[in-house]
Amino acid sequence: FDAAAPMTVTEPFLHIGKTYVTAAACSATLFEDNFNDGNATGWSTSGGAWSVVDNAYHVSTAGAALAQAGSTAWSEYSFSAMLYSGDSDGGDLGMIFHAQSATQYYRFRWNRNAAGTAGSYVIERVNGGETAIGSAAGSYYDLNRWYHVEVRVSGSRFRVYIDGAPALDVTDASPVWTTGAIGFFASGQSSADFDDALVTRLDEAGCTVGAGDLVTYTLTISNQGQAIGHDLVITDAIPTGTSLYSYTFASSDGASGVTAEPASIPGATGNLVWNVNQLAPIDPFVTNNHSAITLTVVLSISPIIPAASLLTNQASLSYDSQASDGPVSVERSYSGGSHSTTVQTVDPPGLSKTVAPFTATIGQIVVYTITVPSTPITAALTTITVTDQIKPNLRVTETSIVANPDLVNPAVIFSGQQVTATFDRIEASAQAQVVVTGVVSNTSINQDGVVVTNTARLEYTDGIGTLGASHVLTSNQVSTELVEPVLQIQKSATPNTGLRAGDTVTYALTIRHATTSRSTAYEVVVTDVVPSVLAYVPDTLAVTSPFGTVVSTTVGNSLTITVTDYPTPSAPIYITYTATVIQAAEPSSTYTNTAFVRYISLPGTPDARTGSGGVNDYYTSTQATIQTAPLTINKTLDNDIYYSVGDLITYTVLIPLPTGTTRNLVVTDTVPAGLLYL
Structure with missing residues (x-):
């Protein structure tokens, strides 16, 4: 038996x-459901008959069936679950991700033929049709066995692990969606089960x-x-x-x-x-x-x-x-x-830049300060480069990095207009400050109203666990506007006509900022040479200036007045002096003299703009004219009576000669017809 x-x-x-x-x-954790509560709350289905059986999500379907959960805003995540098929006729089962709806999603689909001898798995994009992204043939699931499947969704890259082993690693070259919900998929399954859905943050999420x-x-x-x-x-x-x-x-x-x-x-x-x-x-x-x-x-x-x-x-x-x-x-x-x-860890927030001053004159120092990162962050910056291409309006004179023990191997150099700073590492919560010093150069490109802009760049590569892509961040733009002094000079003489030797003339000069002047003029030098037919009257030079120290010198008829600094806006500078007409003055003559004012943009620097000529155009002049009195001539006829032929007639010509010098005097008198000069 x-x-x-x-x-x-x-x-x-x-x-x-x-x-x-x-x-x-x-x-x-973004989502988790092991169905141990006996329900499928939070899931939406399409196709097939879905129900919770023995605390797993069960489906029976002849065609395609979906169960979807989660948020369409989810971007990058790890989605793991357990999959089971008891259908001896084979079919498809799988998981969906980046789902937008029941008709738009990506899916991992695992196939087994009815004979149980062949199958494949594939990642597809479903959007009104099915587009295969990547697949592997010759792999099929066993019946009546639970499989552990993990799908890692990183942008358009999708990786599948089955029972902890890599199965697929594909990238959609033409991604349609970069966010979406998750779910389960089955097709041609009389009995399929899903369990232990878990979604957690991955990569940039x-x-x-x-x-x-x-x-x-x-x-x-x-x-x-x-x-x-x-x-x-x-x-x-x-x-x-x-x-x-x-x-x-x-x-x-x-x-x-x-x-x-x-x-x-x-x-x-x-x-x-x-x-x-x-x-x-x-x-x-x-x-x-x-x-x-x-x-x-x-x-x-x-x-x-x-x-x-x-x-x-x-x-x-x-x-x-x-x-x-x-x-x-x-x-x-x-x-x-x-x-x-x-x-x-956080991405670098960028770098910030400041400038001082906001306005500058020719020859003035301009200081840029670059701060990296712009705000302290909770991670280190490693192997970074900061570059700054300084505009040709400035001549770089010095670069430095503010001492900080949290900077590893800081270095900064400049070559011409290019500044480069490198750091092996800027520790977490620390900031590096790169200081670039330049001077506004005395060149023709620098004129009043020119705005000198500048930005710096930070170059870094992504950190651990990335492809090491390089990135360039640009700082905020800073600006310095160039300003210049513009002076005007006026001169008058009183009296300026009818002058004779011994007369006194008062000259008055006025120096002021033009309406377009926007910065202080330094070392304002006024020169005036009194005409040679006048003699400067000692101790009559008077200067009134609202600012600065005044230094006046006179050598003979040469007057030089220096005002150390003359800000704008200011009241005018007034200069007066007197001169006496000397014997050398000739009657009926015009005498002109020119007064000059020269100044500089900034003291104590060879880069200042001056009044020496060319680009150094800080000079202007004015003229004053005087006229000596003309000669007078008077002609009289002695005994102005009736004359007969043969009578003698006497004319008297009187020319008063003024004090001074009268040169080359020529008196011309034409005797009328009918008279004979004797």
């Missing part, structure tokens, strides 16, 4: 999930952390099967720039414990590995409550973590069906899947 003894084979079924909370209480921060990660391992999982290996591949600070272990299985841990706590880096002896299931077994291990891992962010870093880590799980090798060295190994999260 034959006898049969029934036997039930059970297997452990462990799954890993991961999230974090930063020191600023920012959580990685990661929470922001700073140098020295502590980030608390929570790794949760659940046993959803009916057998003990043995020899658990929990791996957390942490990124460069982070290290293990501490961890705690808790388990609902009292017999569960850590048998090996990462070395050097605190301080461990790279792949952190914990070995755990076992995780037994809940007894008695239920589908809506599972035994679990909670591994709380605290990572420390490096104090020199670079800005613009993406710190992504992926946790994965493997385990066995037997302790050690089992009683007969036969066991099955399993994967508990994988899940990823990202924290990021």
Whole structure:
């Protein structure tokens, strides 16, 4: 006879999930649903018959069926879930992401033929049609088995991990959507199930952390099967720039414990590995409550973590069906899947620039101060270059970096108009200040009203966990307007006509700023040479100036008046003096003399603009004219009576000669017809 003894084979079924909370209480978790509450609240479906069965999301469908959840505003994320098919005729199952609606989304689709001999997986864009982004043939799912699938969505790059192993890594060259919700997909499935949906922040959507921060990660391992999982290996591949600070272990299985841990706590880096002896299931077994291990891992962010870093880590799980090798060295190994999260450091906010002064005259020093970063940030800037192309209106004279112990290997040089500053590192919360000193050059391009603008540039590359793309940031623009002094001079003489030797003439000079003058004139020098037919009267020179020190000198008829500084606006400078007409003055003559005023833009610098000529056009002049009295002539006829032919007639011509010199006097008298000169 034959006898049969029934036997039930059970297997452990462990799954890993991961999230974090930063020191600023920012959580990685965007969405989570294990359906243990028995409902699918928050999910919307299209096609197929969806329901929660045994605390998993079940669907039966002949055609395409979707279940969608989450926000269309989600950008970059890790989406992990468990997938199961019990349809012996094969079909498709998968996950959707960047979903806009039930007809617009990306999807990971996994196919199995009816014979169970072939299949493939593919990432597609669905938008009124199906466009394959990337695929792999020859891979099909087994029936009646749960798979752990993680989809990492980074912009237009999509990576799929199945049971913790890389399956697809593709990029959409013509991306349509860069944000979107998540969901499940099935087609031609009489029985498919989905469970443990978890969505966490990834890449540029990661929470922001700073140098020295502590980030608390929570790794949760659940046993959803009916057998003990043995020899658990929990791996957390942490990124460069982070290290293990501490961890705690808790388990609902009292017999569960850590048998090996990462070395050097605190301080461990790279792949952190914990070995755990076992995780037994809940007894008695239920589908809506599972035994679990909670591994709380605290990572420390490096104090020199670079800005613009993406710190992504992926946790994965493997385990066995037997302790050690089992009683007969036969066991099955399993994967508990994988899940990823990202924290990021801030991008550099840029650089700022200031200038002093806002207005400058020729020869004046202009100082630019470049601050990097423009505001302190919580990460370090590494291997950065600051450049500043100074306009040719200025001549660079000096560059420096303000001393700061938080600057690593600062250096600044200039060549011509190009200023370059480099730093190996600017520590977190620190700022570098690059000071560029120049002088407004005395060249023809610099005239009143010219505006000299300037910006600086910061060149940096993205930090850890990125492709290292280079970026250029431009500072705010600063401006300095050039201003110049413009002086006018006027001169008068009183009296200025009918002058004779011995007369006194008073000269008056007025120097003032023109209406277009916008800066102080320095070293204002007025020169005046009294005409040689006059003699300066000593001690009659009088100068009234509203500002500055006045220095006056006279040498003979040469007068020089210097005013050290003459701001604008100001009252005029008044100069008066007297001179006496001397004997050398000739009658009926005009005498003109010219007074000059010269000045400079700034004292004490060879770069000042002066009145020496050419571009140094700070000079102007004025003239005053005097006229001596004309000669008079008087002619009389003696004995003005009636004369007869032959009578003598006497004329008298009188020319009064003034005091002074009368040269080359010629008197012409034409005797009338009928008279004979004797």
